[in-house]
Amino acid sequence: MDAQTPAGPSAADLQRAFQRALDLALAHAARGSDAPAFRRAHPDALGRLGDVPDRGRPLDEALAALIEDGLSPGMDTGHRRFFAFIPSPASPVSWLGEFAAAVHNRHAGSELQSQGVAAIERAVVRFLCDAAGYPQTSGGLFVSGGSTANLAGLCVARDQRLGEAKRSRGVVYLTRETHSSVAKALRILGFFDSQIRVVAIDGARRMDVAALAAAVTADRDAGRRPFAVVASAGTTNTGAVDPLSEIADLCGRENLWLHVDGAYGASALLSPAHRPLLAGIERADSLSWDAHKWLFQTYGCGMLLVRDRSLLAPSFALTSDYLRDGAAEGVEPNFWDLGPELTRPARAARLWLTLQTMGRDGMAAAIAHGFSLAQAAEKAVRATPGWIVVSPAQLAITAFRYAPAALSDEDADAANAQAARRLMEEGFAVVGTTRLDGRLSLRICAIHPQATAADMTATVKRLDELVRGIG
């Protein structure tokens, strides 16, 4: 008997399923502000997802289950009133760019396999390096996100500033406001917690440079090898920007690698009005920047930029006989020699498409809008009795808390946490919680280009109703 070729879906099946996916995508793009920002998955639906049938079922039926049961429940991080963590208000243009890239499925590791994709990645990286104020020697690549960018940047820092023999004595400096992905990266790179120095912060939760200098001196005196400082250009907690210029001065004097985590905040570079807030970032040796945050891209889209692109290959280039067919033909190395991945998707394509259609001005306006939303949130909090601003608007983040005189700190903590939880469960909005100065604080990160000041006022009003038990 002839071996059977699996037929796969017919052209008509594909037509129907793609049309359905398109209809649902457009409906999703057009969802109004009354759509829930959170919807918990039904356990039965989750159970159904676990079955793999013996015989394949119709594509449109399986697709409906994928979208309805699998992809729709949970937090809608692209909802205009999703304010927790760092939201991801991905543009439908980004969806389209990712879709087109997936269809062609070009291998973005070697240029021979995808010359156009390499040119796109280089062009977008150049645009971002220029925005950072980097020199022509700079470069970088797309990675899966901020965590990987921090990992790759710190890998280069380690290789450039610590010889193998000195690794066990290396020390890196950060603050407790530094994103946890940095400590995770250091752990993956083989450093022990004892090699991480948590430097004091000032009243605005920024790295205290005098404390940094003292810590470096103490470590040198003790025979250790300070090698890198990780500064934040926009902390996740409050949007604070460390004093980048002063830190860069110190790094220059002490021959330390300066890695700036701009996963969230570097996007402010693209708003001319706000760029000065990040002055000094151009002196970073390496810079993490996420496009799946404030550049409106779908998840899995981040960048690592470096002032000197020739420093990437010494950390990441390795070859083997079976890769020689894809060896670089021009002067620029292959992207697979510049970062941790060999096979990599064309991540830059979606941001390229977005930038082409929004233009510099459109992107600047969309980013600037986040600043005004955070200010609107702060204003709404200040106008509501019983509430206090814990951290005023910085970048697009405001932190605040219900703290009437009549409530103990502990009871206020519980009231704030419950209000955030109920707000999410009812689906009106999702507001994050964090701890600042030892107390639970609510936190709004507002970067959705379609969100309005009225959304901010309505969210604070609803929280107020919830804490007062009116809800």
Ligand SMILES: Cc1ncc(COP(=O)(O)O)c(C=O)c1O
């Ligand atoms: C400042 C900062 N750095 C790093 C990360 C980690 O980025 P990712 O989640 O893309 O890995 C985040 C995520 O929110 C962040 O806010």
